[in-house]
Amino acid sequence: MVKICCIGAGYVGGPTMAVIALKCPDIEVVVVDIFEPRIIAWNSDHLPIYEPGLDDVVKQCRGKNLFFSTDVEKHVAEADIVFVSVNTPTKTQGLGAGKAADLTYWESAARMIADVSKTDKIVVEKSTVPVKTAEAIEKILTHNSKGINFQILSNPEFLAEGTAIKDLFNPDRVLIGGRETPEGQKAIHALKDVYAHWVPVEQIICTNLWSAELSKLAANAFLAQRISSVNAMSALCEATGADVSQVSHAIGKDTRIGSKFLNASVGFGGSCFQKDILNLVYICECNGLPEVASYWKQVIQVNEYQKTRFVNRVVSSMFNTISGKKIAILGFAFKKDTGDTRETPAIGVCQGLLGDKAMLRIYDPQVSQEQIQRDLSMQKSELDRPPHLQPASPTAIKQVACVWDAYEAAKGAHGICILTEWDEFKTLDYQKIYDDMQKPAFVFDGRNVVDAEKLREIGFIVYSIGKPLDS
Numbered sequence: 001m002v003k004i005c006c007i008g009a010g011y012v013g014g015p016t017m018a019v020i021a022l023k024c025p026d027i028e029v030v031v032v033d034i035f036e037p038r039i040i041a042w043n044s045d046h047l048p049i050y051e052p053g054l055d056d057v058v059k060q061c062r063g064k065n066l067f068f069s070t071d072v073e074k075h076v077a078e079a080d081i082v083f084v085s086v087n088t089p090t091k092t093q094g095l096g097a098g099k100a101a102d103l104t105y106w107e108s109a110a111r112m113i114a115d116v117s118k119t120d121k122i123v124v125e126k127s128t129v130p131v132k133t134a135e136a137i138e139k140i141l142t143h144n145s146k147g148i149n150f151q152i153l154s155n156p157e158f159l160a161e162g163t164a165i166k167d168l169f170n171p172d173r174v175l176i177g178g179r180e181t182p183e184g185q186k187a188i189h190a191l192k193d194v195y196a197h198w199v200p201v202e203q204i205i206c207t208n209l210w211s212a213e214l215s216k217l218a219a220n221a222f223l224a225q226r227i228s229s230v231n232a233m234s235a236l237c238e239a240t241g242a243d244v245s246q247v248s249h250a251i252g253k254d255t256r257i258g259s260k261f262l263n264a265s266v267g268f269g270g271s272c273f274q275k276d277i278l279n280l281v282y283i284c285e286c287n288g289l290p291e292v293a294s295y296w297k298q299v300i301q302v303n304e305y306q307k308t309r310f311v312n313r314v315v316s317s318m319f320n321t322i323s324g325k326k327i328a329i330l331g332f333a334f335k336k337d338t339g340d341t342r343e344t345p346a347i348g349v350c351q352g353l354l355g356d357k358a359m360l361r362i363y364d365p366q367v368s369q370e371q372i373q374r375d376l377s378m379q380k381s382e383l384d385r386p387p388h389l390q391p392a393s394p395t396a397i398k399q400v401a402c403v404w405d406a407y408e409a410a411k412g413a414h415g416i417c418i419l420t421e422w423d424e425f426k427t428l429d430y431q432k433i434y435d436d437m438q439k440p441a442f443v444f445d446g447r448n449v450v451d452a453e454k455l456r457e458i459g460f461i462v463y464s465i466g467k468p469l470d471s
């Protein structure tokens, strides 16, 4: 029986390995992590991450061919294929701080693999890493072991949080990069055999290592660029009376453009887009390509601007002062169907509102009060944020209350900001909400989820991103 071990039981390691275990009953899969609470949660009825369909998959194979363990070294030593899916955040200090990927976790995992290995192994980069990381990993592995053959493959993950299980069951493609040597090709085939259990072979793309590594950064950069492009258009729509939904529909019908990822919003978030673009910017700079670097940097700057624009719109609409006013925040996760708040635009927006002394009542169906408070008071981001999008001070945090119901959040509020596109926000009883609010009652829809016309009929003043403004 082939044995797979995955180092890192996070948003990627957990779901990807659960799906491999489900689809490959002939393979034993062990997911290991040094963070014990996560492993305890993976072994319980309350999985550490919320992802539609994940519970079901885990229940079907946990204890049969899927295991979660903190015994990292033992399971790595026993594995034929070791996936490394550890976090690769942006470096916060030293050379490349604020842009380069911090490969500390990766390097320590690689050194441990070299230390404990007694048999040949395929080591798979599942984490998103800078192009050429495989070269560094190869050096670390070969210089720290004797007589063991390590083949490094790049197999970046393209799942999106919120639809991870669907994406893993039915990926647009699986990408495997490896060395062009006979051993490298043999390793590629071994991994291809795993995915071929359920992915049509024509959808498994095999490339050289550097193409695979760079493709992941490129894919995230293109996706984020599309969001920033439509968000940049949304600002122009508001200034001119055009409607961004109509513009998106019109341009999306062009088959060269396509209709996906054209929804204007308060900005993109999540742990990957910003980090991976910053990483791309750094790689461009290191390779003497400052013009290319500044092209990609602009994608992030537009994203920051979109949050600033949203906060400014809230303040200016509410007669230029929100000091002491109650604002309901509906949604804090970076997108619907996840509890993940990493780099969520809600952080910047809430910090901006708190900076102007608003009182916030925050509701998100999947995010805890502790998480929200931690996020709002976190240290200055690596980005140069405008002064009003700074961490909330301990006093400002006292202006935040987290509630477990949208109606509770809106009770007595002067305005509502919708920051995540949770489906439930489309069908709230807005008449009831209006009745319980201060007047005039404002709705600032940062995701264009509500029927603005209906809300206007009730009496709300509505701002929808990229849409003609109420007079």
Ligand code: NAD
Pocket: 007, 008, 009, 010, 011, 012, 013, 032, 033, 034, 035, 038, 072, 085, 086, 087, 088, 105, 106, 108, 109, 126, 127, 128, 129, 157, 158, 159, 160, 161, 271, 272
């Ligand atoms: P995560 O932070 O949720 O999980 C990483 C896990 O690795 C943590 O639980 C951590 O404790 C563990 N870890 C770190 N060092 C370890 C070590 N030496 N031994 C054992 N465990 C260790 O991160 P994630 O969201 O799963 O992302 C992992 C990688 O996948 C990142 O490179 C990310 O960029 C990439 N990625 C993420 C997504 C996404 O949607 N989250 C999608 C595609 C790719």
